[in-house]
Amino acid sequence: MGTFIVRRTLWTLLVLISISVLVFLLFFSIPGIDPAVAMAGRNPDPATIRAISHAFGLDRALPIQYLLMMKHLFVTRDLQSYTNQGIRVIPEIAAAAPVTLSLVAGAVVLWLVFSIGIGLVAAVFRGRAIDRILMILGLIGIATPSFLLGEAANIVTQSKLHDTPLFHWVPPLGYTPLSQDPVMWFKHLIIPWVVLASAQFIGLYSRILRSSLLDVMHEDYVRTARAKGLSERRVLIRHVLRTSMITFVSLFGLDLGSLVGGGVVLIEVVFALPGVGLLTFQAASGLDLPVIMATIMYGAFFIVLANLLVDIGYTWLDPRIRPA
Secondary structure (H helix, E strand, O other), X not given: OHHHHHHHHHHHHXXXXXXXXXXXXXXXXXXXXXHHHHHHOOOOOHHHHHHHHHHXXXXXOHHHHHHHHHHHHHHOOOOEOOOOOOOEHHHHHHHHHHHHHHHHXXXXXXXXXXXXXXXXXXXXXXXXXXXXHHHHHHHHHHHOOHHHHHHHHHHHHHHHOOOOOOOOOOOOOOOOOOOOOHHHHHHHHHHHHHHHHHHHHHHHHHHHHHHHHHHXXXXXXXXXXXXXXXXXXXXXXXXXXXXXXXXXXXXXXXXXXXXXXXXXXXXXXHOOOOOXXXXXXXXXXXXXXXXXXXXXXXXXXXXXXXXXXXXHHHHHHOHHHOOO
């Protein structure tokens, strides 16, 4: 098991290096894109452009530029924005990451609890009215875009019903750090949590879990467990649910890594949350290459880390796939 984890960790590092090279080549090899021109302002003279290129190492060969950027990003950690000169990239991401992590963490708790509960109930009562109702609601959630649900939530909680006893506690759009005011932190995030969890995730995961549960219920070892006299509850939780979670965990790892890496940009924009997704969107709009590189590496790290944890989780859920 230890050898497996070490091998997967080394592969993770190799993937991160490959992603950094590909992203660098993609943005720094595009014809017509010259960061020095963008930094020089309107109608710059050639001397100014050359001076800026030399100062930022943009007149060096591409391999040297890549190594310099990686040095400033990971070693000295003083990589500066091209469009907002004087602003360092690492502190910007460090300030945005807690917002995204807070948003994703709360939504994850909601979608795991509700999707597992709904999936179990639907599987146990398969074919009955409650099963059909839950699956229809899940399909509606899958088909509803998160930004549309978020805008509807804002209309209800921020204007239409804001002065009613039901939503008078909802603060204006924005974010309050947990360390500054835990209560206000919770109030700012509870609606985004519900929107993010409800849009796609609860419905999708509950339907996937229900399907897996129904497949596993007919396995030989499940019938054997029942024949031994184990209670239906113990069979369902200890044998059926554990094996059924393999597909669930695989999908969860991919989604979690993507969301933490900035995949919640639409939710952050709708609810004015200054997270990594919003930072990436703004950097891409202004073609701020250092910020783009840093945020993509941040996202890639969490995605490959999530995949590593999923691979390790497989071996716990199903000992049959453990490497020799």
